[in-house]
Amino acid sequence: MGDRALTEAPATGLIEDLFRREFGRLVSALTRLLGLKNLTLAEDVVQDALITAMQAWRFEVPRDPKAWILRVAKNRALDVIRRDRRLAPLPPLLESEWTVAGAVDSVLAESETASSQLAMMFSICDEALSEDTHVTLILRLLCGLSSGEIARAFLVETQIIDRRLHRGRTRLQKLGALVDVRDIADRDVRLRSVMQALYLLFNEGFHGSNRENPLLPGMSADALRLAELLLESLSTRRAEVHALAALFCFHASRLETRLDADGVFVPLVDQDRSLWDRSLIHRGVVHLSAASSGTELTRWHLEAGIACEHAIASSVKETNWERIVDLYDALLNLAPGPVVALNRAIAIGELRGPSAGRDLLRAMAEDQRISQYPFYWAAMADLEKRAGNRAEACGLYERAMSLARSRAERVSYERRLQQLH
């Protein structure tokens, strides 16, 4: 560290990414060591270590930032264990000065990263807590988001997030110790909840409800990171987790092209496919082929299959719409829902022509959930435009604009409307 000027600042996002990863890793590890009743203490220790790092890195980032944080966190943890009487009673390993440092070292070791975080995710995804609380706790405890940030992402009041966190922490503290993922009775139930929570987390980053900032790539990256952690452990390495990871990879590969330089949504047909992240698409293909080893076809397989067809196609025209429609048929069967039906109708519009798609879409207009969804009206407008019905398309784009949830959406429909003239 030194007495010299900072010549080169680290690339944007690197520190944030490191802090998010380390927050989740260290909070999980320390909670495993100190027990869930000391969850908030573990959070405080890690928060303190990160703040210390931030203060110390104002002039220069250390050569090995990760090791730096680890060292500070370890020292803080040792201080707390030696001095904080709230911790008592401690396991014998932590009571003895001879063994305490070794115990802290081994739980903080890189090799324990996956298992501690898995234990945390599985503890969080408890049946007694709601899906929303699962996602909120994951964002707080495994990604280090503040309650204000979580509130902004989900468009709710910060107090609501604070209440959720409080409920969640209280429940976790009652559990005593983090669950052992290799040895719990309801592992499959919890795994499904974990996957569902990661899916919600990813989606929030991919087409989130945040008005000013509808894309939150950090959240999507967190979801992919945590899904891949599930695959590191034998007890959770399942075909359907590979399918979920594949889905995340395919979607994430085009995350950057979804918004243009003005922060406006770019429809799939206009996205610059040369900018799609090839390495993520490749990673998705690898996950998808691993997913096919399973015996059960889950909705994650089907959704990943659809996303894959889009990711590997050279244009909208060259896309294998027949296969996509087949996959949507199967998905509608397995997980019926208005958004799946909507996307299937769009695919049919590509495969069999605009009027086939439009007929299906029109039949859905009664559904309240769909009629409030701006994307529905825009999709119908796109089809009317393709069918040459300018006047209808105009009215539909206007309707989509009136329902738009963000500037990114509204301006996107506005532009398509202007293209009609």
Added chain:
Amino acid sequence: MPKYMFIFRGGAPEIPDLSPTEMEAHLRKWYAWAGELAKAGRHTGGQPLDGMGKTIRGRNRTVTDGPYAESKDLVTGSLVIEASSLEEATELAMDCPVFEFGGSVEVRPVVHHDL
């Protein structure tokens, strides 16, 4: 050119749940500020200080733990810059990100011997 030392006090956030995003954003401000100074050829070196330490006092050299200052008064780092006058040095300190979290900057001329 005369040298001045910026002595930073406090500025460690009191906000309990500052997030990784916000921490990076704060660091970016420091890098931008120091980068500007460096670009203008004024920045000669900075030193962050850790919170822990000892104080040795008096003829008896009594050693105590830490400087037990209020956290807002604790020296958290220093930076030496070049400026033509104390006024200019003070002006350069105005954009320092330490103020974001309630810290302060003391601007002191460094004694120079070749007149």
